[in-house]
Amino acid sequence: MNRRLRNNFKYIVRFSTMEIIKIGSILLMAATLYSCKGKKEEIKTDQSTSINTPLQAEAFTARLRPLNESIEVPGTLLPFETTEIRPEIPGRIVELNIPEGKVVQKGSLLVKLFDGDLQAQLQKLQVQLAIAQKTSERQNALLKIGGISQQDADLSQLAVSNLNADIELVRVNIIKTRIVAPYAGKIGLKNISTGAYVTPTNILTSISQVNNLKLDFTVPEKYSEMMSKGKQVKFTVNGADQDFEATVMATESIIEADTRSLRVRAIVKGNQRTLVPGGFAKVELQPGGRQEPLVIPTQAVIPGARNKQVILYHDNKVEFRTVKTGNRDSSFVEVTDGLKIGDTVITTGLMAIKPESNVTLTRVN
Numbered sequence: 001m002n003r004r005l006r007n008n009f010k011y012i013v014r015f016s017t018m019e020i021i022k023i024g025s026i027l028l029m030a031a032t033l034y035s036c037k038g039k040k041e042e043i044k045t046d047q048s049t050s051i052n053t054p055l056q057a058e059a060f061t062a063r064l065r066p067l068n069e070s071i072e073v074p075g076t077l078l079p080f081e082t083t084e085i086r087p088e089i090p091g092r093i094v095e096l097n098i099p100e101g102k103v104v105q106k107g108s109l110l111v112k113l114f115d116g117d118l119q120a121q122l123q124k125l126q127v128q129l130a131i132a133q134k135t136s137e138r139q140n141a142l143l144k145i146g147g148i149s150q151q152d153a154d155l156s157q158l159a160v161s162n163l164n165a166d167i168e169l170v171r172v173n174i175i176k177t178r179i180v181a182p183y184a185g186k187i188g189l190k191n192i193s194t195g196a197y198v199t200p201t202n203i204l205t206s207i208s209q210v211n212n213l214k215l216d217f218t219v220p221e222k223y224s225e226m227m228s229k230g231k232q233v234k235f236t237v238n239g240a241d242q243d244f245e246a247t248v249m250a251t252e253s254i255i256e257a258d259t260r261s262l263r264v265r266a267i268v269k270g271n272q273r274t275l276v277p278g279g280f281a282k283v284e285l286q287p288g289g290r291q292e293p294l295v296i297p298t299q300a301v302i303p304g305a306r307n308k309q310v311i312l313y314h315d316n317k318v319e320f321r322t323v324k325t326g327n328r329d330s331s332f333v334e335v336t337d338g339l340k341i342g343d344t345v346i347t348t349g350l351m352a353i354k355p356e357s358n359v360t361l362t363r364v365n
Helices: 002-052 116-144 152-177 221-226
Strands: 057-059 071-085 091-096 110-115 178-180 185-187 205-220 232-237 242-253 261-268 280-285 294-297 308-314 317-328 334-337 344-346 359-364
Touching: 057 232, 071 185, 116 152, 152 178, 205 221, 205 280, 221 261
Parallel strands: 057 359
Antiparallel strands: 057 344, 071 205, 071 280, 091 110, 110 178, 185 205, 205 261, 232 242, 232 280, 242 261, 294 334, 308 317, 308 344, 317 334
16 A cells, blocks of 8 residues: 555656646747847847938039149150161271260261272272273274274273272272261260271161250050140159150151050250160150049049949939049049039948938038
8 A cells, every 4th residue: 555655656746847847848938939039129120220320421512623634654765866886898997086975076087997908999990090081082083083983982981981980989988988977976885996807787886966865655545645746744764853844756656556555755855964865754744635524532433343333312312323434633533424513422431321321411522
């Protein structure tokens, strides 16, 4: 009897424990569901609050105004003229007068080649010419009395003409033994010495006209139209604290296909002793002469992978609009398509603004 009572008591205790566990589980699940529901409502409340809260931003009214557009391109200073001095005929140098690094005048003797053989040849031809002339005179006298034919007289005159031509050729070669400066300029370094045998392939020295300089530079294709003859450009060089001026002399006839740029040549104004031929120059171009473009601040443009956008503000709403831009300066950019005069574009807080955002303008420039 006692054993049955003990078994019944154990069964009752075990049943009560299981019921308590089940009830606790149900209460825990109910508390969890209630907590999740509260969090969802809280999140919805926060989202609705964030959407309804207006964002503050500044804006700019698109308008026409000039751009302080400046283009800087590299350039090279060149002598106005430069020439490699070479002999026209082969020969041995007997006199060398190449003052390296000094300025010489036009016609100054630089190199004298040996011309003894040419002088001897000239004397020989002159003697032959004298004899041929006397022979021709006798032939003409005989022709008058019918002693010879006209053909014989013509042949004697032809011999005189040939000798005169040979003498002129030798005289020209003698002149070529004197190598002179083709113009006034600065002599470069000499590459030969007295007594050397030279041919037309040898470069004796060079001469450059450094009193006047040229400036060569290239400009992008879109600025080619402004590079007309007579346009003034400014440039600077390293080591000089001043601006120099040059006048466009000519442009290349075509635009280079590889770089899409136009080569321009200008003449440097004045005799600037601080400028050295071959030096690097920074050329500054001011396009100017263009109508005032429609501009907005550069920070108002949102760059993208395929296009550019601005945030347009109209009737208390925002609109993302694709635009096309052109030239720019340090503060403003030209808008060529997508906006019109008077449109209001947002300039601050661009990353936080979404298409459905509520925006309040604090200032409009």
